[in-house]
Amino acid sequence: MPRRRDPTTDDPSPTDTYGAGTYGRAFADVYDEWYHRVTDVEATTALISSLATETGADAPILELGVGTGRLALPLARTGHEVHGIDASPEMLARLRAHDPAGTVVPHLGDMGRTLPAGPFSVVFAAYNTFFNLVDEDSQRSCLMMIAERLTAAGVLVIEAFTPAREDRGGDRTGGDRGVEERTAPDGGRILNATIRDPSRQTITGQHIHIAPTGEVVLRPWMVRYLHPEQLDEMASGCGLRPVARWGDWDRGPFGPTSPRHVSVYRRDP
Ligand SMILES: C[S@@+](CC[C@H](N)C(=O)[O-])C[C@H]1O[C@@H](n2cnc3c(N)ncnc32)[C@H](O)[C@@H]1O
Incomplete structure (x- = not known):
């Protein structure tokens, strides 16, 4: 793991000026147009929906960094109760505009500091969104809150790019x-x-x-990226053990050259 930054001796860090709401404020006006097909919406919603059903509990799903609802809205149409947290009021305003019937429950907040109470059958972060937590402390704190909010058979799913060796x-x-x-x-x-x-x-x-x-x-x-094994180690330290890793949302194999991964974690008993 990289060493912690010492604010008294180290040069200023980009994280000194980059906040939880920065991305959403900057991209909300173009997000739908630029990114609506950036990852496979159908495969993502199908896998998250089936994992939620497999947990056997009738508990809601939580999306981290829900944005404008690109994934959460089709997921809600599969019949599950879906909540989404986002640090950006601008992104959530667009989600609400796309969802006049209120099929997704929005929560404004920084996922590194707070999460809705739950419990949740599935918590997921798609399209590198977990890496939007730009320091180790907030990534760890988010994982610990997730572990506290999953049902007994609940799972965390993280989709992220695989950094170069x-x-x-x-x-x-x-x-x-x-x-x-x-x-x-x-x-x-x-x-x-x-x-x-x-x-x-x-x-x-x-x-x-x-x-x-x-x-x-x-x-x-x-973004603050993690190698898959670093993510596993961090999650394990937060009470979440790795149970599956795929190369895509269709449960395709993950290998050493896979550009991205879909990783699944279960709460320690
Ligand atoms: C790349 S977008 C992904 C949006 C959506 N999940 C999707 O796949 O289309 C990342 C989202 O995470 C939100 N975000 C970034 N940092 C966050 C934080 N610390 N807490 C909550 N949301 C955050 C941004 O506002 C943005 O909506």
Whole structure:
């Protein structure tokens, strides 16, 4: 594990300025248009729904970082009660606008500090959202709260990218800097500038969105990534033991070259 930051001696950290609500504030206006097909919605909702049914308890499902409801809304249509927490009022406002009947129960809050009471049959974080907790303490605190809120047979499911081997904390000190360019859905350009810090296991990014009108909008983002085995170790320390790992939401195999994983944890008895 990377060492803890010492605020008295270390350089300022990007986490000093990046808060729980930063991502949502920056991306809410474009999230639906840019990311509605970013991961497999049907496979995700099918797997989460069947895992909830397999637990045998009639307890609700909780999505961490529910955003605008891309996954939670179709999941609610499978018949389960679905709750979603998000730190961004802007994201939750869009969720409410998509859900006039109130099929998803929204909770405003930082998932590193607070979670709804539960109990829940399934708690899940899709599309790297667990890595939106950008320091080790908040990741650990979130896992501990989840362990306290799962039903006896309940499960935590985390979908995340698999970092490259050389990105393990402490293996390198230099870090990476890069800029990728692509066409924006509005026909403008997006420059995605990133700084990777292997010692903190963080990637700090900035979407520089140049609209066709010439207007420039900055959209900051940040993740603290974990290798799958680091996630297992952290979860185990919080009372959640690893029970399955797949390479996708269809329960496909996970291997050493899998770009992402879907990992399942069960509460210690
Ligand atoms: C990448 S988006 C994913 C949204 C949705 N889960 C999906 O798959 O479309 C991440 C979401 O997590 C929220 N988020 C980031 N940090 C958070 C935190 N500390 N607590 C709660 N929500 C957070 C953001 O506001 C955003 O809505």
